[in-house]
Amino acid sequence: MAFETPQRLVRALSDTVRPDGGDGAWLDTLPELLDTATSRLGLTVERVQVPGGRSSLVALVRGQDGATATLKLAPPTAAPELEAAALAHWAGWGVCRLLDGSGGFSAPYGALTLERLHSEISLSSLPQNKALLEAADTVRKLWVEPPAPESVLFETVDTRTARQAQAMLKTADALVRPLVDGALALRDELVSGEPERFLLHGAFRQTKVLAGDRAPWLAVGPDPLVGERAYDLARLARDRLEDLVAANSGAMSARRRLNRLADSLEIDRDRLRGWTLFRATAAGVKAMATGHRREGELLLEFAGWL
Secondary structure: OOOOOOHHHHHHHHOOOOOOOHHHHHHHOHHHHHHHHHHHHOOEEEEEOOOOOOOOEEEEEEOOOOOEEEEEEOOHHHOHHHHHHHHHHHOOOOEOOEOHHHOOEEHHHOEEEEOOOEEEEEHHHOOHHHHHHHHHHHHHHHOEOOOOOOOOOOOEHHHHHHHHHHHHHHHOOHHHHHHHHHHHHHHHHHHHOOOOOEEEOOOOOHHHEEEOOOOOEEEOOOOOEEEOHHHHHOOHHHOOHHHHHHOOOHHHHHHHHHHHHHHHOOOOHHHHHHHHHHHHHHHHHHHHHOOOHHHHHHHHHHHHHO
């Protein structure tokens, strides 16, 4: 199928291209990958979604029986095999289904055949308070015991944040080093006393929850790992960041939101605050280092409030 790779995907992956080609080489082969994957899986492409995702190509497809589905092609750096393992473990509870009958996960192509949801309707279309309520109800369902260690090796919160901490040390500007040093100290304290181990979504936020037919709201696009729930909730805590920053009471509203989220899901307020600060700082430093200055400044301002 001839198509133009969505520019949103091209821009996002340009920040992660490695010297050996990596995601850039994968982008160059996308048309061929899509044709081969759909042919082998017996699927017909209706259209490629635009703007689509930031880490994968998403196409609306039909099976040989006419049933609708979504095909997701992800580069090796996105570890689609781990996403598939997490989706299989959740088995549709609070999350989109991996459609085993339509091919499920095809390792050679990084292809996942998924239940089709209403991609144009996410929780971000709801008023903020309602969106947070629905988000909390959805993410609660995903926090389950991880698969047995011998069946799949998910990254831990400790391992992932250690890598992010090293990246911050290498790229942080001197002006933000006090904030970075505080975030790193918090991270060390948090991982040393991690109280629980759940399977986590890893990238949970309002835009990762879409309207469905089987259930009103279902999560998509996990970047799964194992660890404590407070880490998973920390990205959701900064949703609609521009609205928070623009408000006169932004700092107070941000802290109030954190407390409300923590209380609604019975999570320790201080641990949620710590992970929210760390994740916002890490994301802000990365954004600044990759030339996304406006985004980075917003994230670092938010982190400074906490």
